[in-house]
Amino acid sequence: MGNQNPSFILESKGKVKFEDRPVPEIKDQDPHDVIVEVKFTGICGSDIHYWQEGHIGHYIVEAPMVLGHESAGVVHSVGSAVTTVKPGDEVAMEPGIPCRRCVRCKEGRYNLCPDMAFAATPPIDGTLARYYTLPEDFCYKLPSHVSLEEGALVEPASVAVHVCRQGDIKPGDSVVVFGAGPVGLLCCSVAKAWGATKVIAVDINDERLEFAKKYAATAVFRSQKESAKDSAKRLLSETNLGGGADVIIDASGAEICIQTSIHALRTGGTYVQAGMGKDEIVWPISAMGTKELNVKGSFRYSEGDYRLAVELISTGRISVKELITGKVKFEEAEQAFHDVKAAKGIKTLIMGPTA
């Protein structure tokens, strides 16, 4: 019979396998824990990166690690101190557990905890398994009309919520989002939900722009081979942004987009770095300085982001169903990874292992 917790594992760079791991149990000293039976897991660029490169920055895959972190599932069992969820509840899973004791945690920025244990960031196992253990306060009950598939989109939606909160997007703002991948699209959707009057999606890919226009953008802009300054000038004129946008989010990580953003912001505007690309780039520092821009990083999500993402989805203020372009069986996980790497579709979900 074996352990009965089939898991999808990255053995080492480029090599994945299935393995049956032990079924987790609630420990006496962790009465706040919940064990979730994972039903859907989305694939993220970071999963692909670990698979292809074996590392992201100084996080190196040194031992086999379960992949996956964008998940939703059904509560299987709960510890003795758990009061907010019970077995059978459908939940979105926030996959990063901070230490709760350090200065970052206690000042309300647990996403910056240096001892964060994040699913599928080495050496912490991810969620592509039958079962996953989480503390109660990192499980978010899904309202009955929100499907588990949508539940798996709560994670990237929370990233977008966090980005938009960093950008302090408010009613009346004009917002540009560079990169129309899942995070960029979700940023457009959240910005719109929060009252931005102009939400402009930028990409090099026409298909993605078409989708963005139907999905959440008020206008789109097609990047071309030109200087950042020229691109910014053209963007402002083609989309009637006047002296510049209030907020620009980069969800591409591409150097030229980042540079264009700085030139396309109005004086006093805000820039948020959501995308991850090269470690170092050439930065238009005088424009940033003389325009007195607010420049912010954005990393994962912190208190309130998941809850807000669930609420936005639940009330229909953002919609995530359209982003799900593929659903595959657990056994087909490797093929799904290849497809995502080949940029097929927007968000592919891997189903949990069946009985």
Next chain:
Amino acid sequence: MHNASCVLYGPGSIQFEDREIPQLCDEHDIIVRIAYVGVCGSDVHFWKHGGIRTMVDPQKGIIMGHEACGIVHSKGKAVKSVELGDHVAIEPGIPCRRCKNCKDGQYNLCKAVKFAAAPPDSHGTLTKFFRIPEDFVYRIPPDIPLEEIVIVEPLSVAVHAVRLVDIRPGETVVVMGSGTIGLLCGAVAKAFGASQIILVDIIDRKLEFAEQFLPCQTFKPLSNASPEENAAALNKAFGIDDGVDVVIEASGAATSIQTGIHVLKSGGKYVQTGLGKPNVEVPILTLSEKELLVRGCFRYGSGDFELAASMLVKRQLDFKSLISSISTFEHVVDAWEKTARGEGVKNLIKVQD
């Protein structure tokens, strides 16, 4: 007794008992040998009335005290920031770390917080040995006399108030109430760059002490004048045109609160750190028309103890002069009664060597 503890059973009723010596419960815990405990107005309230919102359980009793310092006696495996024998200040409220308030950076507002000397069973620091997690103790270098370390707790209250009201360099600050907290708020306001600090009280002796302890000016309101009149008189006395930038209300008295609202300039900032009656009359129209920013203030949160500890270590002020008396553990009631009579600024209890 191995762990003699001062237990309150009701108003005016205490017993010294040998309570269980606390054990390390997890790898982050520390056991502190308590050295000194300070007396706060809330202790006096407990002594006189048996509690504030929640009364002491007469069956269980509650170990008193929350302003404490001591020496690290033992520590869990994961503790790195202190060594055995280190002198530490204690932050006496342990939050749950899991609720929204905790995770949102406002752990002082945690509803499940275990605060020292809070009935029914969150026991206090008037005991020989006290257990506390590592992140709630603050190492103080050995050259600072142990008794002064007690000041870090009330100083953290002052730091919290000043940070909430966001004092900026160059601002004019009025502190209503020249008790321990008012004096410490004045000290922190100075550290945050306030260019003019005015302490207000109705007792001459307190104002005289303030002038010695702080770089400040003082003002005594007239008892037969209205809050508006007193506010106008204060601004006139110091040549302040529109009103002051900041008011820290550290008395809780109704007339003082009202005077605070009136003495502010338009767009001024106010923080309520003093505790008095639960409901008072507030000049709400004035508050509105002047578009004042008014904030509540409760205990201390992220970063406050660190800053207070660094102020103590840097010897920014003669904190020692705030310590008016030290009673022995057996004579704890003397310390409470002195404070009740308004004698001294900070009265201490020496728990053990």
